[in-house]
Amino acid sequence: MTHAPEKAAANILSMNSIEVLYDNVMLAIKGVSIQVPKGGMVALLGSNGAGKSTTLKAISGLLKAERGRVSRGEISFDGSVITDLPAQQRVEMGICHVIEGRRVFEHLTPDENLEAAAPMAMNRATLKTEKQRIYEYFPRLAERKNSQAGYLSGGEQQMLAIGRALMTQPRLLMLDEPSLGLAPFLVAEIFSIIKKINKEQRLSVLLVEQNALAALEIVSDGYLIENGRVVMHDTAQALKANSDIQEFYLGGGPGTNFHDIKHYSRRKRWLS
Numbered sequence: 001m002t003h004a005p006e007k008a009a010a011n012i013l014s015m016n017s018i019e020v021l022y023d024n025v026m027l028a029i030k031g032v033s034i035q036v037p038k039g040g041m042v043a044l045l046g047s048n049g050a051g052k053s054t055t056l057k058a059i060s061g062l063l064k065a066e067r068g069r070v071s072r073g074e075i076s077f078d079g080s081v082i083t084d085l086p087a088q089q090r091v092e093m094g095i096c097h098v099i100e101g102r103r104v105f106e107h108l109t110p111d112e113n114l115e116a117a118a119p120m121a122m123n124r125a126t127l128k129t130e131k132q133r134i135y136e137y138f139p140r141l142a143e144r145k146n147s148q149a150g151y152l153s154g155g156e157q158q159m160l161a162i163g164r165a166l167m168t169q170p171r172l173l174m175l176d177e178p179s180l181g182l183a184p185f186l187v188a189e190i191f192s193i194i195k196k197i198n199k200e201q202r203l204s205v206l207l208v209e210q211n212a213l214a215a216l217e218i219v220s221d222g223y224l225i226e227n228g229r230v231v232m233h234d235t236a237q238a239l240k241a242n243s244d245i246q247e248f249y250l251g252g253g254p255g256t257n258f259h260d261i262k263h264y265s266r267r268k269r270w271l272s
């Protein structure tokens with residue numbers, strides 16, 4: 001593993017030597033430690049099956065629904081240990097996990113989707129202000145706010161999924177593959193909005209992505225996970241300049257196809 005970037009800011013999330021077991025036998029995460037600074041934006045990169053989604057589920061508490069559990073290590077959120085807390089309690093603390101696949105209520109309008117995501121205790125005036133704030137970040141959603149969400153494009157549904165997450169007024173936003181299946185121009189649009197929200201609201205973001213090129217444009221630093229382990233952690237700038245990362249994840253090497261490159265010795269070492 002390369003050296004970690006130096007950090008002065010306090011961390012909103014600290015995950016220390018976490019192991020995750022599925023079905024009591026399948027060790028999916030093997031001693032992962034990651035930190036997200038308050039107001040920071042960090043990426044979790046890696047290929048299919050590396051353990052990125054499992055890491056997010058360990059933080060949000062969604063493992064239980066999949067017969068998974070944290071078998072070792074500790075997770076702290078803003079100084080409090082949350083490793084064994086129920087998922088709902090973590091939501092109330094401000095942890096919001098947008099799972100892969102842009103889940104929205106397809107039969108409702110975007111406006112109704114946003115309202116349904118708001119905490120029960122939110123009053124009408126705040127609800128209106130919060131929706132307005134989200135429409136300002138996502139003008140495309142404002143244009144379609146009274147259409148049926150099921151008829152929105154993939155990019156608009158992803159915007160709505162993020163908008164729904166923002167309605168919960170999170171302190172840590174975790175996004176799982178927001179770029180999945182989207183055209184590059186839409187990925188660029190959505191990522192620049194995420195960056196804007198991070199900067200303007202000082203919202204801490206943990207971004208899981210296979211699209212390393214897009215992710216490294218907006219985060220301050222990133223962790224590379226392979227086979228359930230962190231194999232590299234560095235600043236986004238250093239990761240972009242790293243020849244292994246360029247070869248295997250940024251398409252800069254001799255082969256961009258996974259089947260072409262999987263025999264490279266360094267990556268084989270990461271996967272061992």
Ligand SMILES: Nc1ncnc2c1ncn2[C@@H]1O[C@H](COP(=O)(O)OP(=O)(O)OP(=O)(O)O)[C@@H](O)[C@H]1O
Nearest residue numbers: 022026028046047048049050051052053054055066
């Ligand atoms: N519910 C589950 N039960 C058993 N094994 C699982 C479960 N979910 C994931 N795994 C296994 O855990 C490992 C990590 O999977 P995970 O979904 O976290 O990877 P990922 O990096 O998010 O990959 P992808 O980008 O394909 O979603 C994989 O080997 C996967 O098969």
